[in-house]
Amino acid sequence: xxxxxxxxxxxxxxxxxxxxxxxxxxxxxxxxxxxxxxxxxxxxxxxxxxxxxxxxxxxxxxxxxxxxxxxxxxxxxxxxxxxxxxxxxxxxxxxxxxxxxxxxxxxxxxx
Amino acid sequence: xxxxxxxxxxxxxxxxxxxxxxxxxxxxxxxxxxxxxxxxxxxxxxxxxxxxxxxxxxxxxxxxxxxxxxxxxxxxxxxxxxxxxxxxxxxxxxxxxxxxxxxxxxxxxxxx
Numbered sequence: 001x002x003x004x005x006x007x008x009x010x011x012x013x014x015x016x017x018x019x020x021x022x023x024x025x026x027x028x029x030x031x032x033x034x035x036x037x038x039x040x041x042x043x044x045x046x047x048x049x050x051x052x053x054x055x056x057x058x059x060x061x062x063x064x065x066x067x068x069x070x071x072x073x074x075x076x077x078x079x080x081x082x083x084x085x086x087x088x089x090x091x092x093x094x095x096x097x098x099x100x101x102x103x104x105x106x107x108x109x110x111x
Numbered sequence: 112x113x114x115x116x117x118x119x120x121x122x123x124x125x126x127x128x129x130x131x132x133x134x135x136x137x138x139x140x141x142x143x144x145x146x147x148x149x150x151x152x153x154x155x156x157x158x159x160x161x162x163x164x165x166x167x168x169x170x171x172x173x174x175x176x177x178x179x180x181x182x183x184x185x186x187x188x189x190x191x192x193x194x195x196x197x198x199x200x201x202x203x204x205x206x207x208x209x210x211x212x213x214x215x216x217x218x219x220x221x222x223x
Contacts, residue, residue, distance in 0.1 A: 033211050042201055043154070045211030088154070092209050098169070099144075099212060101154040 004029075004091055004102040012108045019079050021105035023072040023089035030093040032065055032072040035101075038085040048092070079109045114138070115204050117215035124222050130189040132218050134202030142205045143185035144212065145169075145177065147198040154201070160185055161207075192222045 005024050013019050023032065031050045035043040047056055049065035049072065056063045062075045076083055089102040118133035136143065144159040146169075156169030158177040166177050174196060178186045185204075189196055199219050203212035 031209055035211070042214040042217050043212070045213065048209065048211055050209070092211075098156065098159060100156075103153050 004089060004100060006087075006089060006102040006105050008105055009103065010106045010108070012110060013079050015081060015109050015111050016078050019076045019083070019107055021074050021087050021089075021107075023074075023102050025070050025091070028069045029065075029072075029091050031091065033090045033092055033099065034063055034072075034074055035088045035090060036085050037088065037104075041085070043088060076107075079107070081109050081111055083107060084109050115202055115213050115215035117200075117202050117218050119218050120216060122218055122220045124189075124192050124220065126193060126222055128189075128192045128222075130192050130220070130222075132187040132189075132200055132202075132220070134185045134187070134204075134215055135183050136185075136204040136213070137183065138204065138206075138213070139182065140204035140213075141182070141207050143179065144203040144205075145175075145185065145187045146201045146203065147171070148201055148217075149198050157187065189220075192220075194222050196220065197222045 007022050033048045034046040037043045053067045054065040060077045064073045086104045086106045088104045090099045092099045115136045124130050145157040146154045148154050155171050157175050160166045160179040176188045199217050201217045202215040205212050
């Protein structure tokens with residue numbers, strides 16, 4: 001089935017540094033969703049991008065969908081310890097709105 | 112706020128037991144899903160349902176079955192639990208259309 005790859009798998013940053021995770025697909029994506037999972041928690045939906053080249057912002061988080069709709073990125077400006085967790089991209093496609101999740105990027109923020 | 116409630120946070124069962132994991136959502140969502148999450152393997156779809164009494168296999172349905180007798184409730188059944196089914200099980204729901212999922216808090220199942 002469809003595979004959505006994320007890089008990096010892990011990232012350690014100093015508090016205040018920026019962080020970016022990338023999501024790549026070999027085929028065109030219908031849309032891209034982003035989720036955050038805190039340690040010990042469950043995934044929480046952050047945002048969905050649908051249009052080619054779309055950019056959306058949520059406070060310090062910037063989400064981008066590639067022009068060819070084959071990649072996406074999540075950028076966090078000036079990380080805080082509350083940003084710790086695993087970030088997943090996902091595609092909601094096909095019948096019945098099945099979501100296929102990427103492999104995830106685990107972010108650790110060092111205070 | 113949409114709520115998806117999973118009946119147990121932690122569960123320990125013996126090999127060969129029949130196990131029921133319950134999930135209830137309170138927002139009248141048509142779609143419900145069961146995933147398992149394992150380190151290094153990410154989130155994998157087991158089964159989903161888009162309507163009462165309807166079910167579809169996901170990517171890893173072997174060893175599992177599901178039941179959806181009422182719209183708000185979606186149960187995952189492990190017919191004969193095995194140690195390789197030790198995992199975190201996550202239930203999710205969504206309305207029809209391209210919306211994000213709302214997940215429950217998860218059930219960490221250990222099969223001994």
